[in-house]
Structure formats: C-alpha cells, structure tokens
Amino acid sequence: MNELIINAPQLQSVYKRVANTIIWATGWLLWLYLLFPALTVISWQLGEHALVNQIRWFGDYNSLLDLLEMYAATLLALAAAWLAWVAYHSLRNPLMPAKVHKIVNDQHLCAFYQIRADELPKCRCSQITSVYFDEQGQIIKLDATIYGNSLKPVPPLATESV
Amino acid sequence: MICPALLDKLSAFCFFSSSRFNQWLESLDPGNRLQPLSLWPELARHLDSFVYYYPLFMAYLWMFGALIFYFRHEWRHRTKADQLPKLTSYPPVSVLIPCYNEGENIRETIEILKQQKYPNFEIIAINDGSRDNTLEILQQLAEQYGNLRIVNLQTNQGKAMGLRTAALLANSEYLVCIDADALLAPEAIAWLVKSFLNNPGVGAITGNPRIRNRSSLLGRIQVGEFSAIVGMIKRAQRTYGRVFTISGVIAAFRRSALHDVGYWSNDMVTEDIDISWKLQLAGWSILFEPNALCWVLMPESLKGLWNQRVRWAQGGTEVLLRYFRALFRWSSRSMWPLYAECLISVCWSFLIVSALICWLFDIINNATSEPLTLLSPSWTTMLLSLTCLLQFGVSLAIDARYEYLSGGTARYYYWMVWYPVVYWLINVATTITGSVKAIRKKRGQRAIWITLDRGLREK
Numbered sequence: 001m002n003e004l005i006i007n008a009p010q011l012q013s014v015y016k017r018v019a020n021t022i023i024w025a026t027g028w029l030l031w032l033y034l035l036f037p038a039l040t041v042i043s044w045q046l047g048e049h050a051l052v053n054q055i056r057w058f059g060d061y062n063s064l065l066d067l068l069e070m071y072a073a074t075l076l077a078l079a080a081a082w083l084a085w086v087a088y089h090s091l092r093n094p095l096m097p098a099k100v101h102k103i104v105n106d107q108h109l110c111a112f113y114q115i116r117a118d119e120l121p122k123c124r125c126s127q128i129t130s131v132y133f134d135e136q137g138q139i140i141k142l143d144a145t146i147y148g149n150s151l152k153p154v155p156p157l158a159t160e161s162v
Numbered sequence: 163m164i165c166p167a168l169l170d171k172l173s174a175f176c177f178f179s180s181s182r183f184n185q186w187l188e189s190l191d192p193g194n195r196l197q198p199l200s201l202w203p204e205l206a207r208h209l210d211s212f213v214y215y216y217p218l219f220m221a222y223l224w225m226f227g228a229l230i231f232y233f234r235h236e237w238r239h240r241t242k243a244d245q246l247p248k249l250t251s252y253p254p255v256s257v258l259i260p261c262y263n264e265g266e267n268i269r270e271t272i273e274i275l276k277q278q279k280y281p282n283f284e285i286i287a288i289n290d291g292s293r294d295n296t297l298e299i300l301q302q303l304a305e306q307y308g309n310l311r312i313v314n315l316q317t318n319q320g321k322a323m324g325l326r327t328a329a330l331l332a333n334s335e336y337l338v339c340i341d342a343d344a345l346l347a348p349e350a351i352a353w354l355v356k357s358f359l360n361n362p363g364v365g366a367i368t369g370n371p372r373i374r375n376r377s378s379l380l381g382r383i384q385v386g387e388f389s390a391i392v393g394m395i396k397r398a399q400r401t402y403g404r405v406f407t408i409s410g411v412i413a414a415f416r417r418s419a420l421h422d423v424g425y426w427s428n429d430m431v432t433e434d435i436d437i438s439w440k441l442q443l444a445g446w447s448i449l450f451e452p453n454a455l456c457w458v459l460m461p462e463s464l465k466g467l468w469n470q471r472v473r474w475a476q477g478g479t480e481v482l483l484r485y486f487r488a489l490f491r492w493s494s495r496s497m498w499p500l501y502a503e504c505l506i507s508v509c510w511s512f513l514i515v516s517a518l519i520c521w522l523f524d525i526i527n528n529a530t531s532e533p534l535t536l537l538s539p540s541w542t543t544m545l546l547s548l549t550c551l552l553q554f555g556v557s558l559a560i561d562a563r564y565e566y567l568s569g570g571t572a573r574y575y576y577w578m579v580w581y582p583v584v585y586w587l588i589n590v591a592t593t594i595t596g597s598v599k600a601i602r603k604k605r606g607q608r609a610i611w612i613t614l615d616r617g618l619r620e621k
Contacts, residue, residue: 004345004457006375006617020379034547037539057538064541071545075222082226082401086234089403101362103335104421112421113330123331127304128312131327133319137428137608139327157254157282157333 113139213513216506218546221553227398232560234401236452243370243453243564246279246349247356255283255351255414256332257340260324264342265294267459267616271342272303272310280351285310286328287342291318320609322426322433329417329425338414340456343616345374346412347455354414354454365419365446366438368396368405369412369454370564375617378462383585389561390554396450397560399500405448406478406500410434412456419446430484431600431609432477439481442497443488455564459616464588466615471589475596476603478504483600511593 012020037058044051044061055061110117119142123129126144134140257275261268268287275285289297289312297314304310313328329337336358340346350369357367370393373385392409399405410433420426423440430436438448461467482505488494489501 004374006377006459008377012378016378023379031547034539034543037541037544038548058544059541067541067545074219078219078222079226082223082230086230086401101416101418101422104418108421109330115330120330124333126311128301128314129331130314130316132316133323137319137323139330157256157284 115139115142119144209513213510213517214542214546216510218549220503221549224394224398225553225556227401228394228557228560231397231401231450236560236563242566243347243353243455244349246352247453249352249356250359252280252282253336253355253359254334255280255336255338255355256328256334257283257285257338257346257351258288258325258328258332259285259340259342260288260290260321260328261292261296261300261342262290262318262321263292263294263296265292265296265299267343268296269299269303271340271345272307274345275340276307277348278346278351279348280355283309283338283351284333286313286332287311288313288315288324288328290315290320290324320428322428322430322609325433326425326428329415329420332417335417336414337417337420339410339412341411341458343459344371344411345457347457350412350454350456353451357449357451358414358416361447361449363445363447364449365416365422365441365444366408367414367449367451367454368408369414369456370450370452371409371411371456371458372564373460374457375459375462377617380464380467381460381462381617384460386554386558387585390557393452393561394553394557397452400450402499403447404442404496404500405438405450406504407432407435407438408448409456411458412454414454416446419444422446428608429606430477430480431473431603432480433609435477435481436484439485439497443485443491443494445493452564461615462617463615466617467588468592469615471592472596472599475589475593476600477596479508479597479600480603482508508593508597511590511597514590515594 009017040051040054040058041061041064044055058064106120107117110120123142123144128145130141130143130145131139132141132143259268259271259275264271272285272287285307287300287303287310289300297312300310300312304312311331313324313331315324315327319327325339336355338346338351338354354367354369358364371388373381373388375381376385396405413434415437419441420437423437423444423446425437426433427436427440442448461470482501485497485501489497
C-alpha cells in the first residue's frame with residue numbers, strides 16, 4: 001500500500017512551499033484564537049480568577065451554561081431520533097418483500113441500443129471493438145476486430161448464476 | 163462526489179458576518195414605518211440563527227449517523243480491507259475503465275488491476291477518441307493480457323456514453339467502473355460482489371476512494387477531507403438508507419438496474435450523482451462498501467481544486483433541477499431529506515456570501531470600531547470550533563483501519579485543522595459558481611471530458 005502513496009514535497013516550487021507555510025501558521029493562529037474562550041474558561045475553573053473580565057467579555061459564565069444545556073438537549077434529541085430511525089428500519093426491513101428483478105438479457109439490450117442481435121455476441125468475443133456514433137450519440141456501427149496476429153478471441157467468462 | 167454537502171461546515175468567520183447581515187436588514191426599516199419591512203428584524207434573526215446552527219446541526223447529524231454505521235457494519239467485523247471476504251459464488255464481473263487522453267496513467271491502472279484476487283473478471287478499457295497515445299498503449303497491453311478488451315469509440319462521446327457502450331458489450335451482469343487513473347485494491351472486486359450477492363435489491367455499490375498524492379498542503383488536507391467529510395457523510399447517509407451520490411471513481415453496478423433506469427445520462431456534468439438519483443428514484447438501493455478501496459489522484463493546485471469543486475457543485479444543482487418533479491411521487495419520499503439537505507446547503511452558501519458582502523459594505527460605509535467587537539471570539543464560536551475538531555477526530559478514528567498500512571490517519575488530523583481556512587471559503591464560492599452554471603446550462607447539452615489536475619508526480 002505504501003508504494004501507492006505519492007509523498008514528494010520536494011516537487012513543489014519554492015513559492016508554493018512559502019505559501020503553504022504562511023497558511024500553516026495562519027491556520028494554527030486562527031484555531032488558537034477561536035479556542036481562546038475555551039482556554040480561558042478552563043483556566044478560570046482551575047482558579048485563575050483574574051480572568052473574570054475575559055469571561056464576561058465572552059458573554060459571562062451563565063450564558064455558557066445555558067448554551068451547553070441547549071446543546072446537550074439538542075444532541076440527545078438527535079441521538080434518540082437516529083436510534084429510533086435505525087430501530088424502525090431494523091423492524092421494518094425483514095417484513096418487506098425482497099425485490100424481485102429480471103436480469104436484462106441480450107434481446108433487451110439490443111432493442112434498447114438499437115443494434116442487430118447477431119452483432120453483440122461477436123463483439124463480446126473480440127478484443128477490440130470499434131464503435132461508430134451518429135450526431136445524437138446513437139450507435140450506427142459496431143466493428144469487432146482482433147487486433148494483431150498474436151491475439152485470439154476473448155473466451156467468454158465463466159457463467160455462474162447471479 | 164459531491165459537493166454542496168461539503169459546504170455545510172461553517173467557518174466561524176462567516177458567523178461573525180451574519181450578525182452584520184442581521185443589522186443591515188434591520189437598517190432597511192429603522193422606524194418600522196413600512197409594514198412589510200417590519201418583519202425584517204425577525205426574519206434576520208432567524209436567518210442569523212440558521213447560518214450559524216445549520217452547519218453545526220449537520221455536523222452532529224453526520225457524526226451520529228456515521229458512528230451508528232461504524233458500530234453496526236465495521237467495528238464488530240474484524241475483517242480488514244486487505245483480507246478477502248468469503249463468497250458463496252464468484253459470478254463474472256466486468257471492470258469498465260473510460261479513458262480520454264490517459265496515456266500517462268492507463269498502463270499503471272491496468273497493471274495494478276491485474277493483481278485482483280478475484281477469479282472471474284474481464285477488463286474493458288474504453289478509449290473515447292483520445293488524441294494522445296492511449297489507444298496504442300491499450301493495444302500493447304491487450305497483447306499481454308488476455309482478459310483485457312478495448313472498446314474504441316471512433317469519435318469523442320463523453321464519459322457517460324463510453325460507459326453506456328461498455329455496459330452493452332460487457333459479458334457480465336456486474337459492472338465495476340473505475341477512472342483511468344484509479345488503482346483498485348486487489349480485494350476490492352470481491353468486496354463489491356459480496357454486497358451484491360447478499361442484497362438482491364441493490365443497484366449500485368460505492369467503494370472507498372483513498373487519496374494517493376500527499377505531497378502538498380492541499381493533498382494532505384484532502385486525505386482528511388475524504389475521511390472527515392466524504393466518508394462520514396456516506397456512512398451517515400447509509401444509516402439513513404439513501405446516499406446522495408456514489409463515487410464515480412469506484413462504483414459497481416448491476417446491469418439490470420442500469421437498464422431499468424436507462425443507463426447514464428450523457429448531458430449531466432457529473433454522471434455519478436445523476437445515476438445515483440435515477441437508481442434510487444426507481445426504487446433501487448445503493449450501498450457503501452468501505453472495504454472496497456481505490457487509490458485516486460486529486461488536484462494539488464488551487465486552480466485544479468477550483469475546477470473540480472465547481473464541477474461537483476454544478477452536478478449537484480443539475481440533479482436538483484432535473485429531479486424536482488420526480489420528487490412529487492410518493493414513492494420518492496425517501497429522497498426528500500437528501501434533496502432538502504442539498505438545496506439548503508446551496509441556499510446557505512448564498513446567505514453566507516450575502517452576509518459577507520453586507521458586512522464589508524457596512525465597514526466601508528460606517529468605518530466604526532464595531533467590527534472588532536464582532537470579530538472577537540465568543541462561546542458560540544468556541545463551540546463551533548470544538549465541534550469541528552471533534553468531527554475531524556471522530557471521522558479520522560473511524561477511518562483509521564483503512565489507512566493503517568500507510569501509517570494511520572492520526573497525522574492528518576494535524577493537517578485537517580487547515581480545512582476551514584482553505585476549503586470552506588472555496589466551497590462556498592464553488593457552490594455559487596457551480597449553481598449559476600447549472601441554472602444557465604441548456605438542457606440536453608452534452609457533458610464533455612474535463613482534464614483534471616492530478617497533483618504532483620515524478621514524470
């Protein structure tokens with residue numbers, strides 16, 4: 001798996017590396033900035049009472065508790081709704097009749113694509129099939145050829161019930 | 163893959179702006195003299211709440227949904243993706259690879275594909291009128307590999323037409339479609355077939371794309387993005403029962419299901435989103451098989467990323483427009499939440515931009531010190547940031563089992579924190595651009611191949 005991954009930062013231009021570094025620094029600063037209230041409230045809870053003004057600036061501690069309460073209630077409702085949905089489906093699905101579908105056969109395919117029925121098996125055995133279209137995207141000709149002398153027609157795949 | 167849904171994550175920056183939007187709306191009618199306008203402050207308050215709470219709500223919705231999927235389908239099954247599943251039978255499978263100017267990639271793709279640990283499969287490479295040496299390479303490979311077949315479209319027709327043609331010529335009921343630059347894990351076909359055999363009502367299965375190129379900041383962020391956003395959304399949507407889209411880069415189809423819905427549409431810019439909707443609206447299910455791994459190349463330049471995301475957004479909006487009427491059928495009710503979610507995401511992006519414009523306009527006109535107050539952090543922005551970090555953490559933890567051979571996902575957490583800065587703003591802009599393009603596009607206009615940036619690689 002490792003050989004599939006391309007990790008070659010040296011292929012980037014100097015300009016791109018500088019730009020990436022700037023975004024890297026900006027990104028972290030932004031996160032620190034956005035999480036500053038969290039750091040503040042944790043410090044305040046740990047006894048750093050000098051931060052009380054910052055707490056007020058962010059909207060006071062009680063409003064934070066109200067907000068958290070609302071969050072908790074919403075998340076609980078959301079989780080309950082998901083679980084109810086999953087339970088409903090688990091009960092309902094075994095009661096639903098299994099979908100029965102017909103496997104499309106070559107006749108249907110030829111009718112849909114408007115091609116001759118004798119052309120299809122020939123094309124399916126060839127290693128190269130050239131396809132010609134009209135302007136509306138309709139197949140007008142199928143040309144089954146064996147490319148090169150060394151190639152043989154492709155044997156049909158082993159059929160197994162599907 | 164998608165993506166208006168990606169936009170649901172809100173940057174705190176935009177939250178600050180929404181307050182200005184509120185004030186601007188209020189300023190339209192300061193004395194409430196005009197009756198209709200007296201509703202604005204109330205409306206503005208609701209819009210303000212929507213802009214902030216919607217992405218937060220969606221983040222938790224996805225997190226819970228993905229966790230339920232994980233505990234139901236992944237956690238208790240200790241089988242790893244690189245172990246072969248036991249199958250009751252091995253029906254024939256055709257692997258379809260549409261190619262347009264893929265001379266650089268196709269040899270590697272087919273050589274890796276030959277390592278599949280599945281006994282009964284053929285490869286069909288579709289050369290869609292390439293102008294480079296793709297056909298010559300395919301002919302060389304066909305001489306080497308007996309089960310490689312070439313479908314050569316004499317004129318360029320687009321990916322959807324290529325797939326339609328190959329579906330006709332394939333010898334199998336099960337079709338696995340991959341991109342020409344995608345490397346399929348050796349066990350992937352077996353995992354995909356397993357899901358088909360166990361579920362007769364399943365029309366398609368989407369695999370698990372993993373990012374190969376991780377040289378730049380954008381590449382590394384996308385590794386996290388495909389776990390934190392794409393993988394999480396797919397898991398949550400499967401828990402719900404419907405998915406917005408399969409991943410076009412790795413998906414398997416039942417040909418009978420495709421026939422039932424008329425195959426891929428050739429006039430949709432993202433044929434994968436379109437076929438997902440067609441199948442599900444016709445009553446077929448789509449599953450997500452996380453063990454079917456496929457290693458893909460993603461853009462590593464801003465221009466490449468922009469083009470890709472605009473295309474995804476345009477494809478999402480095209481689907482919203484095309485299947486609006488079909489939603490009125492009662493049998494389509496299971497798709498309503500997905501439709502609503504996509505539509506709301508698009509509206510949300512427009513609201514964000516409106517809010518930003520109002521905010522900038524206000525700053526320029528009033529030049530007050532208030533913006534500084536608005537930009538200061540608060541409890542709400544703190545909770546938004548923590549939610550974001552929690553989402554990244556949860557999703558990377560869920561996804562770690564698919565990355566364990568490449569060193570795990572933990573280190574990408576370090577890079578993911580850049581996601582809001584780089585991606586959210588880009589995604590808002592691409593959604594708006596893509597939506598406008600979709601609305602302006604003439605119906606029936608053929609979709610064409612778009613050459614994507616495939617990131618940094620040694621030539």
